[in-house]
């Protein structure tokens with residue numbers, strides 16, 4: 253069991269929650285040490301019996317738990333649940349080797365053959381594959397709906413619907429889902445609502461406080477923030493985490509002690525970084541939107557985003573990712589991406605360095621033209637993950653690259 257966060261300190265201030273490790277240290281070092289061990293020694297025979305029967309014991313066997321897993325789960329729980337009903341104490345977390353490790357634990361842990369799921373037409377690609385291939389293969393029926401259409405969620409619900417999967421803002425189009433309304437709908441029908449909060453981070457959006465039951469993260473992105481670790485996290489009520497636990501140990505997507513350390517290190521500056529991403533991305537999005545070589549910018553922080561009012565009602569900042577459409581064809585878009593000097597052409601997002609991908613090239617290998625159109629990916633779509641470089645340098649670089657369009 254996760255011990256209460258920062259015993260004796262009762263705060264919901266994200267700067268404090270990020271800066272201080274939540275759990276008491278076992279030695280006097282300020283930074284956590286990395287427990288490089290797959291297994292842990294019991295004090296005596298009775299202690300061994302206790303270790304073997306306690307779920308998520310932090311010093312038993314690393315697939316079951318590890319001191320840094322416990323620390324990381326507690327820290328993300330304190331951030332995600334700080335304003336949720338029951339607060340941090342009513343919630344718990346699980347860590348996984350990747351975002352997909354976290355998402356598959358939730359889906360396979362809560363669903364069985366005969367169940368029905370409602371999910372969005374647009375999701376992170378591997379999440380979408382769970383609904384188009386993995387779950388149907390196991391006898392779970394999935395209905396995909398336009399995330400911007402509340403009535404579509406309502407129409408898709410059946411008596412067998414056990415889970416509603418949400419992702420907002422969504423990868424890569426930055427469309428937004430109404431978390432309060434869909435969570436309330438799911439509750440009224442007895443289904444569990446799950447939100448992938450990777451794009452927003454708990455600094456900008458807290459789905460649990462808006463009524464969602466389960467939050468999942470690719471901690472590979474903003475939570476770690478440096479493009480050097482892979483990890484996933486689930487945060488939910490204590491009861492739901494207990495339900496997921498047996499599946500987690502079967503799936504075996506074990507977070508390594510080193511990556512646990514790296515994500516904890518990244519979390520120390522999460523609030524600082526995310527505020528900087530928010531500020532720079534909004535500034536660049538406003539600049540790009542006015543540029544004649546840019547056809548359209550989709551960024552939830554821009555008043556021109558079709559769901560800006562909704563985004564502003566459930567987010568306190570809008571993150572670093574935007575979807576821009578270049579005023580040109582596929583080849584012109586390739587020239588633009590190629591001419592950029594600061595953002596590297598690489599998948600992933602949410603780190604301190606800006607990264608860019610030509611969306612149609614990234615997804616063109618797996619989706620046909622019709623599927624690309626449904627996913628909102630045009631030949632001229634570019635996903636830009638704005639880092640924390642100087643805004644004027646990024647702006648100058650974007651400006652020079654747009655000359656080659």
Ligand SMILES: *Cc1c(COP(=O)(O)O)cnc(C)c1O
Pocket residue numbers: 350351352353376379419423448450451469470471472473482483484
């Ligand atoms: C990257 C990503 C994932 C998958 O995370 P991994 O750590 O790569 O497994 C899931 N959801 C979103 C929104 C992502 O951006």
